[in-house]
Amino acid sequence: MTTNSTSHEDAHEAHHGHSHGxxxxxxxxxxxxxxxxxxxxxxxxxxxxxxxxVLDSKVATIAAIMIIGAIQIVVxxxxxxxxxxxxxxxxxMMALIFTVIIVAIALIGSLWVMHHxxxxxxxxxxxxxxxxx
Amino acid sequence: xxSNIQSQSAEKPQFYLEEDHHPEGSTNLGFWLYLMSDCxxxxxxxxxxxxxxxNYAAGPSPADLFDLKLVAINTAMLLFSSITYxxxxxxxxxxxxxxxxFWLGITGLFGLAFLGIELYEFYHMIHEGATPQRSAFLxxxxxxxxxHGLHVTFGIIWLVTLMVQVSKHGLIHENRRRLMCLSMxxxxxxxxxxxxxxxxxxxxxxx
Numbered sequence: 001m002t003t004n005s006t007s008h009e010d011a012h013e014a015h016h017g018h019s020h021g022x023x024x025x026x027x028x029x030x031x032x033x034x035x036x037x038x039x040x041x042x043x044x045x046x047x048x049x050x051x052x053x054v055l056d057s058k059v060a061t062i063a064a065i066m067i068i069g070a071i072q073i074v075v076x077x078x079x080x081x082x083x084x085x086x087x088x089x090x091x092x093m094m095a096l097i098f099t100v101i102i103v104a105i106a107l108i109g110s111l112w113v114m115h116h117x118x119x120x121x122x123x124x125x126x127x128x129x130x131x132x133x
Numbered sequence: 134x135x136s137n138i139q140s141q142s143a144e145k146p147q148f149y150l151e152e153d154h155h156p157e158g159s160t161n162l163g164f165w166l167y168l169m170s171d172c173x174x175x176x177x178x179x180x181x182x183x184x185x186x187x188n189y190a191a192g193p194s195p196a197d198l199f200d201l202k203l204v205a206i207n208t209a210m211l212l213f214s215s216i217t218y219x220x221x222x223x224x225x226x227x228x229x230x231x232x233x234x235f236w237l238g239i240t241g242l243f244g245l246a247f248l249g250i251e252l253y254e255f256y257h258m259i260h261e262g263a264t265p266q267r268s269a270f271l272x273x274x275x276x277x278x279x280x281h282g283l284h285v286t287f288g289i290i291w292l293v294t295l296m297v298q299v300s301k302h303g304l305i306h307e308n309r310r311r312l313m314c315l316s317m318x319x320x321x322x323x324x325x326x327x328x329x330x331x332x333x334x335x336x337x338x339x340x
Binding site for chain 1: 159161162165166169172173176177179180181183184201202204205208209212215216219220222223317320321323324327328330331332335336338339340
């Protein structure tokens with residue numbers, strides 16, 4: 001039984017050497033710390049911008065929040081989720097790209113359609129409101 | 134390499150059965166696909182919030198309701214839990230069972246602190262009359278943030294289950310695979326939270 005399991009281990013180790021799938025989860029202390037420190041900085045900046053009322057323009061603040069948020073998501077993907085183009089032979093990256101496209105369509109599409117619905121809605125007069133069912 | 138295997142299997146046909154561990158490699162990809170589909174759930178909820186987030190129905194607005202200090206503490210809790218889970222994974226790679234359990238426990242405590250603060254925030258809001266029924270903004274808010282909180286809750290249940298598994302059976306191959314999946318799930322929740330605090334809390338308070 002023991003020899004059996006060790007031979008299995010060996011076979012597994014050998015398989016490990018040339019597989020593409022298992023590297024996905026292997027980070028080092030350094031990479032985790034790099035990701036953590038970057039995340040702390042990238043979280044602190046937007047909170048500071050909003051809580052300290054640093055920028056005069058609302059649009060600039062919102063743009064900064066969006067851009068820093070996007071950068072932080074990439075940092076998490078790389079340092080915590082160990083995303084790269086090679087894991088699982090590139091299929092995780094394929095799935096991610098597909099998801100990003102669908103998410104973008106869902107978000108931009110919803111906002112676009114609903115914005116047009118709102119702006120093209122007929123303004124109701126008080127008389128019309130009274131006659132509502 | 135392949136000719137080697139073929140010649141060996143020709144001599145001993147049962148050898149091939151023992152090496153049957155190929156389905157293992159696809160677990161990561163399968164779990165990643167689940168996370169991507171989960172991502173779509175959050176995308177629809179974010180889209181709902183983006184569309185309805187300004188419809189206050191003469192009720193409270195984000196600037197009235199949100200306490201950014203509390204949100205900052207909450208964000209820190211989730212970020213700490215992410216790095217401590219990373220430490221647990223590093224200890225798992227070393228094969229150190231007790232240290233893995235220790236860091237998993239710390240991760241669970243940070244997760245519980247996050248949930249506690251979130252529930253306190255919800256309780257506070259509902260106490261002030263800002264219930265999900267109050268306005269479209271609040272319906273969308275509670276659905277989005279509540280779904281994230283529910284994910285964290287199930288993540289903690291999963292974490293405790295795995296701590297029991299690891300303490301009973303050790304860092305066997307199956308437990309390593311499970312810890313790997315939970316690691317992806319946990320970090321994914323942190324990624325979603327970046328979207329939540331940026332879009333809902335910070336942009337809500339800016340107005």
